[in-house]
Amino acid sequence: MNTFIYAAQKKAKTKARRPASSVEVRESGVHGRGVYATKAIAKGTRIIEYTGKRMVEEEDERIFIYALRKVQPGEELFYDYAMELDEPITKELEKEHACHCGSSNCRGTMLAIK
Numbered sequence: 123m124n125t126f127i128y129a130a131q132k133k134a135k136t137k138a139r140r141p142a143s144s145v146e147v148r149e150s151g152v153h154g155r156g157v158y159a160t161k162a163i164a165k166g167t168r169i170i171e172y173t174g175k176r177m178v179e180e181e182d183e184r185i186f187i188y189a190l191r192k193v194q195p196g197e198e199l200f201y202d203y204a205m206e207l208d209e210p211i212t213k214e215l216e217k218e219h220a221c222h223c224g225s226s227n228c229r230g231t232m233l234a235i236k
């Protein structure tokens with residue numbers, strides 16, 4: 123294993139265990155589990171993706187998520203997946219990957235649409 127990656131992962135684990143973490147995972151009204159802010163998060167703060175285990179395994183990389191705006195305590199955090207498919211995006215596929223985040227600028231789908 124690359125030393126740099128090992129050091130980064132070790133650091134992330136230490137950070138995740140800290141009780142003062144700014145996010146927690148709990149039941150979500152939108153989907154199975156959601157990530158919620160436990161305290162205010164300033165715009166631009168780096169938030170580590172804890173739930174992207176599958177993506178991390180596939181890409182063998184860490185994924186960083188940054189706060190695009192100030193987040194209030196108790197707010198659920200949403201991540202724009204902007205998924206790309208190897209097939210033309212139809213209305214059916216858009217519906218299958220529907221997004222229910224409730225954001226005013228939501229595309230209505232988790233797929234990347236040009």
Ligand SMILES: [Zn+2]
Binds near residue numbers: 221222223224225229
């Ligand atoms: Zn959305």
